[in-house]
Amino acid sequence: MEHIVIIGNGIAGVTAARHIRKLSNKKITIVSVETDYFFSRTALMYVYMGHMKFEHTQPYENAFWRKNNINLVRAKAETIDTQNKKIHVKGRPTKFYNKNIHIPPVDGEWISYDKLVIATGSKPNKFGWPGQDLEGVQGLYSKQDLDLLEKNAPNNDRCKRAVIVGGGLIGIELAEMLRTRDIPVTVLVRESSFWNGVLPNGDSHMINEHIREHHIDLRLNASLKEIVSDGNGKVKSVILEETGEEIPCNVVGLTAGVTPNIDFLKGSGIELGRGVKVNRFLETNLEDVYAIGDCAEQQEAIGHRKPVEAVWYTGRMMGEVLAQTLCGKRMEYRPGHWFNSAKFLDIEYQTYGWVFPERKKTDSEIHFHWRHPQEKICITVAFEKDSETFLGINTFGIRMRHEVLDRWLTEKRNMDHVMAHLADANFDPEFYKGFESEIISKYNADFGKSITLKKKSLIRIFQ
């Protein structure tokens, strides 16, 4: 029986395992050093905030793995012998016996594989800042990072202030987490506005306002020069590059992006770039070795997508595709239309298709922006200048229906059609006030149109 070994029990590796099991009775082993069972990484913040316990972030009951005959190994993959097709894994001392988990000895053991899937995810970026390894400096990615945060910032007595370096999705999550324990937070954003490498100005400015509304000290155009030690190996303060200002703090959160977690692969013969280099079939340069999820780097980018995509959904999709290949139906990774979502404190964000920020978009991409006069609600729609083809949409505080927008992108609908049928795409809970008519009157005014809103139609939605 063919043995498939998957390193990493995140969404990519676990999705691959589940689909392989659905398609075959191959032997499957998942190796993880991080946790016993698969959990939702994106939900770690809710554990610190007290919305959930860690167990709640685990999507499957503990018995699921045994029931589906998926072997779990709690160990660190140290080296890969690609010649003899085996990996060396090291366990750790433990007194616990868990029938669902195999823990190898501390000095390690070899596991042979027929096919190897690397799905080791990412690690937080560190850019060589002075003091970046002091106690109290940390990222927020793994379960271990969460435990560390509980130690570093249990309350606002032990942590008088936290400084977060980097204004991305994880940075804002970390700020929200710390604020639930009334810890004063400063966020350093190198750019002139929050996440404006991704969001157009209108959207980005509204998020700036919302961050400040939550009493978070948001510093724009501010970057980190160094982290200062208190003399005992702990963080005392940070110093800003631009102004030289020193901000006293006990915790520094490094959230300036992530990078593939592939150091252990050096010297294995597997071709590495920023991540593990893969072709469109998610195959590495070596036969029977594959890489999926955050750690995979496409040799050639797909559409507007980046070569390394550290996103939950892409990890899942690569797992879905690779399972087909491993079970005899060799398939290319060809993701559909781009989509993503996030939550900035109280504001939900969804995006479908491509909406580029001002500094990245071409002249032929035109934006239509509408913002609610009082509430923190806005949308930005991108379309092609001449043909008026719909390219993508960002919504903040309005939920949209994935299926309808995906269909419009496939059908290359023009902007007038999208605007007129906007009510079909709304996914807000029932009885919510819709803003379609306000949005359309602004669209008509901005572009000299006279579109009228079509009433929501169940027949069109559920076609």
Place this chain on the structure above:
Amino acid sequence: MNSQTHNPSMALTGEPPKSLSTGQKMATLLGMVGLGILLLAVFNVNFPNQTLWLIVSLSAISIGTLWFSWDAYAQKLPGIKNDGVWFKSISSRGFWAWVVGLALTGFYIVLYFYPEYLGLVSGGENRGVIALFDPLSKLLSGNPASQWFVYGTLYTVAILIFGAKFLWKYRHSRYQRLRTFSVMFFQLAFAFTIPELMARLNGHKILDGGSLPYYDLKNVWPLNYYNFESYRIKGFLSSGDIGLALLIFGILSIFVITPILTYKYGKRWYCSWVCGCGALAETAGDSFRQLSDKSTFAWKVERWVVHSVVVFVTLMTTAVVYSYLGTDTSKYWLTKSTFLIGVAVLLTLVFGWAMLFKRDQLQKDAQYGAIGYFVIIMALIGFHFFSGEGQVFLFKSETLRKSYSFLIGSIFSGVIGTGFYPIFGSRVWCRFGCPMAAILGFQQRLFSRFRITTNGGQCISCGNCSTYCEMGIDVRAYAQKGENIVRASCVGCGICSAVCPRGVLKLENGPLKGRIDSNQVLLGNDVDLMALVNQK
């Protein structure tokens, strides 16, 4: 072990987010004073001016709760307010949860079985806490208070003040606001005020001098399991056209009105918009919704227990109605045997329809269960016809009625259902015990436009939806597969949709076609792969 990162503390206060502000502490104190007055009355402290002390007590409880909620939520930006839920002892099965659970359980035991300790004196002047409520009862119905009046008043007050708390907490959601106004209204008007006013009419000429039974109009059989008992039927029939209309309404409620509404909107129209049990669970029970058991084992127990209750209540009601019907068709068209044949025909029709057209949508054990129950009931009815007159089936109808009333009506719905809120969550009764919920759930699963739609491929498996589902549905298990949630037990409270950080879930009514659709590969991936893998 990678279990929890925080220990629930015994203290009522502590570090943020579990600490209480000064305002919240004072509000708690005020509420406790109000409860203290009631407790003193229980111990027969004689209050000279009952009206005044009742007002003081209820006001202190209400203002305390409202003040606490205002301080906790109204001061913050609108949004999800679950910070520290699993750190606070009251909402994470800590010390205070057990204190409150035991106190509530004790209260229910006294209420159901020892009302004399509350001061109930039959045929004489009430004492204790019941006497304190006499003035209010006399104002409404003209009669002195009973333990049920005291309970009803406190129940209604709880729904109103915790309803206000809920409204502040979820003020960003119009669905939650409207739903909460609805349960508050139905409790205050239909469950509390109208029946008391109806009691005032008893003996009045518009009732032809008849005497209506206490009737909460929104309380439908089988939740209202005693609705067709002999004394109530006599009451209805003695009260002229109004009485007859109410009786017909009671029958139409279960056989016509509820199926139509459930078809159109799902069982939520009742369970989380109208029902009094639901109202208490959604308001006073909101802090405990996360405690429901999400395991597949609990789901299995739920299916067997709640459907057994349906069988029990059907048998019991059939036996009770049977026991007071006559045998002579010339006296009254409905006789013992016509009635039993009618019941058998109705059950056969429902069972036959489900097995013929909806078999595929039932779980394997549901099919076996349905067949089992059906055979049992039919056997009992057949047995009756062969064994002749006397008692119905094998049991005395009175024994059956009494055990149902004790086991289900008192112990399950009250003592366990509400008393154990802080331990098992707020919907234990609705999930495991309520026969009404089971019947509506059957309709919802098999024949309803309602579903919770999963938004394409947007789920990140975070688990907020499952954690905050009061019915213990593992919502995430469906959402992460891109599958709509169509579950018999879903009461449509909408909290899963509210707490979802990615806008994945939407409660809606739509066409039956494609309502239940599971995808192996989710929207967003290669369209060819999706077509290949998702074909069924």
